Amino acid sequence: MSDSIVYDNGQEKKEYARDIDFLLDIPVKLVVELGKAQVQLGDLLRLGRGSVLELEKPAEEPLDVHINGKLIGRGEVVVVNNKFGIKLTEIAPASERVELLK
Secondary structure (H helix, E strand, O other), X not given: OOOOOOEEOOEEOHHHHHHHHHHHHOOOOEEEEOOOOOOOHHHHHOOOOOOOOOOOOOOOOOEEEXXXXXXXXXXXXXXXXXXXXXXXXXXXXXXXXXXXXX
């Protein structure tokens, strides 16, 4: 019997899925990027409570979602149980997400 991945009408066989189940518990770093700004050090030192930093990204644009430093999707801010969350509006297909994590 071969160790290669076997596909059956576009779906992986159960044996292959069982072989990679251990990967599902590996932690990854998820970052949601609201925007960026470039400021001079002097301006940064003058910041205080109530200061506002203007970001380069327009407010209506979706936020970028990165896994381990790689862009995998975009979304919008939501509030769930008094905590911020992100509702995904765009996401790379699973095959691309796996490739990005390499």
